[in-house]
Structure formats: C-alpha cells, structure tokens
Amino acid sequence: MTARVLDGKRVAASVLDGVRARVEQCRTHGVHATLAVVLVGEDPASAIYVRNKGKRAAEVGIRTLDEHLPASTTTEALLELVERLNRTPDVDGILVQLPLPAGVETERVLLAIDPAKDVDGFHPDNLGRLMIGQPRFVPCTPQGCMLLLAEADVPLRGRRALVIGRSNIVGRPMAQLLLHADATVIMAHSRTADLRAEVEAADIVVAAVGRPELVRGAWIKPGAVVIDVGMNRLPDGRLVGDVEYAAAAERAAAITPVPGGVGPMTIACLLANVALAAERRVPA
Ligand code: GUN
Numbered sequence: 001m002t003a004r005v006l007d008g009k010r011v012a013a014s015v016l017d018g019v020r021a022r023v024e025q026c027r028t029h030g031v032h033a034t035l036a037v038v039l040v041g042e043d044p045a046s047a048i049y050v051r052n053k054g055k056r057a058a059e060v061g062i063r064t065l066d067e068h069l070p071a072s073t074t075t076e077a078l079l080e081l082v083e084r085l086n087r088t089p090d091v092d093g094i095l096v097q098l099p100l101p102a103g104v105e106t107e108r109v110l111l112a113i114d115p116a117k118d119v120d121g122f123h124p125d126n127l128g129r130l131m132i133g134q135p136r137f138v139p140c141t142p143q144g145c146m147l148l149l150a151e152a153d154v155p156l157r158g159r160r161a162l163v164i165g166r167s168n169i170v171g172r173p174m175a176q177l178l179l180h181a182d183a184t185v186i187m188a189h190s191r192t193a194d195l196r197a198e199v200e201a202a203d204i205v206v207a208a209v210g211r212p213e214l215v216r217g218a219w220i221k222p223g224a225v226v227i228d229v230g231m232n233r234l235p236d237g238r239l240v241g242d243v244e245y246a247a248a249a250e251r252a253a254a255i256t257p258v259p260g261g262v263g264p265m266t267i268a269c270l271l272a273n274v275a276l277a278a279e280r281r282v283p284a
Contacts, residue, residue: 001222003143003252006148012264015147015272020060022275026282027061033278034063035119035271040078041071041101050097056267062274065091075105079112086114092277094219095270098169116280119273122169125161130176137273142174143256144265145227146181147204152254154204157182162202164242165209167208168274170229174206207242217247226255229262 023033035057039050050066057064067081074198078096085094094117100106115125121139129136145233149156150276165171171187188198190209199219207215208229208262216238220226230242249255256262 001096001251001253003226003249003255004152006152006247006256006261007253008148008261008264009146011147012144012268015265016056016060017270019062019268019271019275022279023061026056026275028277029282031062031278031281032063033274034069034091035095035274036065036088036091036097038067038078038081038094038197040069040073040097040104043099045264046097046099053095053270057271057274060271060275062271063269071101073101073104075103078104078109080114082109084113087118091115091273091280093116095120096228105197113115117277119134119226119270119277121273122167125217126142127168127173130173137171137276138177139169140269140273141208141229141262141266143172143269143272144262145174146177147265147269148227149204149225149264152225154187156204159203159261160186160201161204161206162186162188163197164199164205164207164215165173165229166206170208171206171217174208175210178206180205181182205243207241210241212240212243213244215243215248217249217251220248220251222251223253224251226252227262228256228258231258231263263277 026033037050054064085091094113098107110122113123115123118126119137121137121219127138160177163171163175166189175185175187188195196219204225206227210230212232226248228241228243232240239259
C-alpha cells in the first residue's frame with residue numbers, strides 16, 4: 001500500500017478562502033478583523049512563524065498589529081502590553097508567540113490574555129471549555145489535524161487513536177478533540193513503556209513530540225492514518241517530522257508530509273479563530 005498524502009497546503013488554502021469571505025462580511029458591518037502579534041526576543045524560528053502569520057493574514061484581509069519587544073523585556077512589561085491590548089476594542093485576537101525568553105513567566109502572561117481574545121486557545125479557561133465540549137477557541141494545530149482527518153474521510157468513532165506528546169498546546173487538546181469525536185484515545189509520552197507496541201495497535205497516530213523520526217515506519221499498522229506534527233531540523237539541514245516518512249508511507253492509508261502537512265493548517269486555523277472573534281464583535 002502507498003499512502004494517500006494529505007496535502008496541508010491545499011486544505012489550508014480552502015480554509016483561508018472561507019476566512020477571507022468571513023472577514024469581508026465583517027467589514028460590511030464596520031468590523032475590521034485585527035490580530036495583535038506579540039514577539040519577544042530574537043528566536044529565529046519564532047521570527048519566521050510571525051512573518052508567515054503576517055503574510056497569510058494580509059492575504060485574507062486581516063489587519064495585524066506587530067509588537068516586537070526586546071529579549072530583556074520583563075514579565076511586568078509584557079503583562080502591561082497584554083492588558084492594553086485586552087482593553088483595545090478593535091483588537092479581536094492577541095497572539096503571544098511562544099516560547100518566551102527564559103526570564104519571562106509564560107503562565108502569567110497566558111493567563112493575562114482576555115479569554116475572548118485568546119485566538120491560540122491556550123488560556124486555561126479556553127482549555128477547560130474544550131475539555132467539557134464547549135470550546136470558545138480550539139487550539140490551532142490540533143484543529144488543523146482534525147481538519148486533515150476530516151479531509152481524508154477518516155472514521156474516528158470507536159477507533160484507536162494514539163497521541164504521542166502531552167504538551168498543553170498540541171497533545172492534550174488533540175486528545176480532547178479525538179475523544180469528542182468518539183475515538184478511543186491513548187496518550188503516549190516520554191515515560192511510555194513500549195511506544196512501538198502502542199503505535200502498532202493504533203488506527204490513527206498523531207505524533208507531536210519534536211523528536212526526529214522517533215516513530216519508525218515499520219511500526220505503523222497497515223492502513224493506519226498518520227498525522228505528523230513534528231518539524232525537526234537535522235544537522236545536515238533537512239527538515240523531518242517525528243515519523244520516519246518514507247517507510248511509514250508504505251504502510252499507512254494516509255499520511256501528512258513534513259513540510260506541507262500540518263504546518264500550513266496551523267496558521268489557517270489561527271486566522272479562522274481571528275475571523276470568529278471578529279464575527280462575535282459584529283453588532284447583532
Ligand atoms: N509557538 C509555536 N507554535 C505556536 C502557536 O501555535 N502559537 C503561539 N502563540 N506560539 C507558538
């Protein structure tokens with residue numbers, strides 16, 4: 001079997017078409033969807049993400065406000081900025097790019113973002129709502145993975161879905177979404193006794209650990225669906241996922257490539273959340 005390749009660029013483009021239409025609709029009601037992007041320090045990967053977000057936002061008519069602060073910024077100064085953005089009525093979404101520099105208290109900053117403007121869906125209030133099945137904003141990467149699974153027509157009800165990685169921004173919310181879709185969800189992480197056995201038993205594998213090719217292709221159950229969230233730069237410059245792609249693609253029914261799989265979906269889902277926030281500002 002050779003896997004169907006789940007083309008995140010194509011699915012993201014169609015999500016973005018929908019976002020563009022919704023943003024235009026908001027403008028007819030005098031609401032210009034606006035995203036504030038806060039970048040602290042000079043992390044090169046973060047700078048690239050932020051630039052890409054700005055580009056894609058402009059393409060769909062979303063206005064971005066860039067707040068770039070030096071790496072020496074204190075937690076207090078960042079909290080002040082977040083408070084100001086919370087109070088600015090025409091800012092629909094606030095995104096604080098992670099990771100923050102070591103000296104900044106990330107939890108306090110995320111907690112300070114108005115949950116109604118938390119388009120990343122990282123605020124405990126929003127994560128809690130997701131857990132009880134009443135989401136306000138769904139975190140973008142897990143949402144993107146779910147859209148790719150939907151695109152591939154992957155049945156989830158009753159199937160065994162393995163999520164590898166328990167981060168607050170991908171693994172945990174991903175498990176919740178799969179659970180709401182009636183999958184039988186298993187979470188694996190760095191202390192899992194036998195990762196290979198878990199992968200071999202899984203109908204759906206979502207890998208989000210940031211370890212290059214941790215999941216060997218030979219472990220994939222024939223006909224399984226593989227969603228690879230990893231983006232790892234090797235010393236030779238190659239970009240690889242958390243799954244050994246070529247070997248996995250020989251066994252899987254469908255698989256996401258790296259790059260061009262989950263990556264483009266994250267930004268598209270973020271901008272969809274901004275459109276949602278702007279729609280909530282449209283007068284009834
Ligand atoms: N850093 C890596 N991914 C993300 C993301 O989705 N949102 C934010 N705010 N920071 C990130």
